[in-house]
Amino acid sequence: xxxxxxxxxxxxxxxxxxxxxxxxxxxxxxxxxxxxxxxxxxxxxxxxxxxxxxxxxxxxxxxxxxxxxxxxxxxxxxxxxxxxxxxxxxxxxxxxxxxxxxxxxxxxxxxxxxxxxxxxxxxxxxxxxxxxxxxxxxxxxxxxxxxxxxxxxxxxxxxxxxxxxxxxxxxxxxxxxxxxxxxxxxxxxxxxxxxxxxxxxxxxxxxxxxxxxxxxxxxxxxxxxxxxxxxxxxxxxxxxxxxxxxxxxxxxxxxxxxxxxxxxxxxxxxxxxxxxxxxxxxxxxxxxxxxxxxxxxxxxxxxxxxxxxxxxxxxxxxxxxxxxxxxxxxxxxxxxxxxxxxxxxxxxxxxxxxxxxxxxxxxxxxxxxxxxxxxxxxxxxxxxxxxxxxxxxxxxxxxxxxxxxxxxxxxxxx
Numbered sequence: 001x002x003x004x005x006x007x008x009x010x011x012x013x014x015x016x017x018x019x020x021x022x023x024x025x026x027x028x029x030x031x032x033x034x035x036x037x038x039x040x041x042x043x044x045x046x047x048x049x050x051x052x053x054x055x056x057x058x059x060x061x062x063x064x065x066x067x068x069x070x071x072x073x074x075x076x077x078x079x080x081x082x083x084x085x086x087x088x089x090x091x092x093x094x095x096x097x098x099x100x101x102x103x104x105x106x107x108x109x110x111x112x113x114x115x116x117x118x119x120x121x122x123x124x125x126x127x128x129x130x131x132x133x134x135x136x137x138x139x140x141x142x143x144x145x146x147x148x149x150x151x152x153x154x155x156x157x158x159x160x161x162x163x164x165x166x167x168x169x170x171x172x173x174x175x176x177x178x179x180x181x182x183x184x185x186x187x188x189x190x191x192x193x194x195x196x197x198x199x200x201x202x203x204x205x206x207x208x209x210x211x212x213x214x215x216x217x218x219x220x221x222x223x224x225x226x227x228x229x230x231x232x233x234x235x236x237x238x239x240x241x242x243x244x245x246x247x248x249x250x251x252x253x254x255x256x257x258x259x260x261x262x263x264x265x266x267x268x269x270x271x272x273x274x275x276x277x278x279x280x281x282x283x284x285x286x287x288x289x290x291x292x293x294x295x296x297x298x299x300x301x302x303x304x305x306x307x308x309x310x311x312x313x314x315x316x317x318x319x320x321x322x323x324x325x326x327x328x329x330x331x332x333x334x335x336x337x338x339x340x341x342x343x344x345x346x347x348x349x350x351x352x353x354x355x356x357x358x359x360x361x362x363x364x365x366x367x368x369x370x371x372x373x374x375x376x377x378x379x380x381x382x383x384x385x386x387x388x389x390x391x392x393x394x395x396x397x398x399x400x401x402x403x404x405x406x407x408x409x410x411x412x413x414x
Contacts (some may be wrong), residue, residue, distance in 0.1 A: 011074045028044065050128045051082060056198040057232065057275060057308035058166040058350030059083035060130050060317075060343055064113045065101060067315040067330035072120055075314060080126040080338050081347040085166060085310065086113060086131040089156055097143040099156050103136045107156055108378050117160055128164030128198065129156055131183075138183070146185025150193075153186055157194055164198035165190065170236075174215045180222050188228040198231050200308060203275050205235035205248055211255025220262045232260065232307045234275030238283045245289070245296035252276055252300065264386055264402050266388045266412060268305065274299060275308025280316055280342040281333025282326075294345045302352055309349040364389075366413035373398050382410070389413050 070404035072140035093103035143149040237248040259270040301309045371383035378393040389410040401407040
């Protein structure tokens with residue numbers, strides 16, 4: 001397994017062969033497979049416009065080389081899904097600062113992933129590529145600095161003509177301060193150098209009140225210090241003691257608060273930069289997330305204006321034989337399902353009309369005195385800071401409104 005048991009919100013990925021047989025036959029030379037086979041000789045990706053709406057935020061993960069990758073043509077036809085997230089870009093297993101698929105397949109000489117990408121595009125879709133994941137050596141760990149890391153990722157963007165890229169920052173890389181500095185810096189450089197590039201960041205989720213753990217919060221602070229804002233930050237609420245959709249939604253609400261307090265965002269802005277990455281069926285730690293859980297989280301995501309809703313993985317979006325076998329597989333879900341049931345939820349998110357996020361009430365007048373770092377405040381006292389009114393919950397001095405629990409945000413003012 002690429003993943004192993006985690007604690008404190010750390011993520012895992014299954015990449016070995018299935019531990020149980022898949023009851024659905026993989027695609028034959030139809031759909032994407034046939035289109036891709038005809039287009040592998042193309043020197044560059046087909047010209048196209050970027051997908052609109054929520055599609056890059058709705059791209060479910062696919063492993064193009066492992067876990068019996070399905071023929072994506074039938075998946076697209078059956079679900080309406082238009083986007084997929086191919087995983088993972090890593091540093092070479094032997095070391096160095098050049099991009100590879102899973103540490104073993106050089107991006108520069110790749111034809112297999114490119115054939116899949118060309119086929120998806122020929123069928124009217126597009127892809128985003130994910131860098132990182134759990135396990136393996138990341139480019140941020142082996143490249144000298146953000147510029148070198150960005151140069152390595154730029155090879156991937158250029159090779160496949162990408163309009164979207166995902167940085168999956170989790171254990172063990174996100175425990176390495178220098179590596180995260182390189183990854184966030186590289187993401188910022190790519191965003192600046194590739195006009196319109198959709199950049200997402202994925203990290204671990206926890207059942208605690210803040211939605212992510214200490215290392216996840218340190219990653220957010222690194223992004224803040226570098227002045228980097230991606231399209232969204234998504235947490236992975238699974239493999240950490242989660243019990244269905246209610247626990248996942250609770251984590252998302254906690255993460256929403258963390259985004260507000262970290263970046264000083266209002267509620268609508270925080271929701272608009274928030275996302276969720278789920279796991280279908282049986283997780284590695286034995287949790288179960290069935291279709292009803294996916295629907296509940298989808299309803300939450302659309303009603304609150306989240307900009308990303310994805311899951312791991314399309315390789316697993318098939319029924320095992322027997323269906324509920326008490327094990328976790330990389331090629332089937334271990335729950336009763338129809339073919340591609342879980343991809344239908346991302347398709348619904350991608351094709352849905354964008355729901356305006358909740359808005360703050362019209363701002364009132366900033367009548368409270370400006371906050372002072374040297375003043376002493378007691379419970380009930382109000383201040384103005386960053387065009388918001390804050391009320392102290394208890395005695396405080398030197399604690400910045402919006403970044404400390406002592407201050408209750410009473411809304412914007414003008």
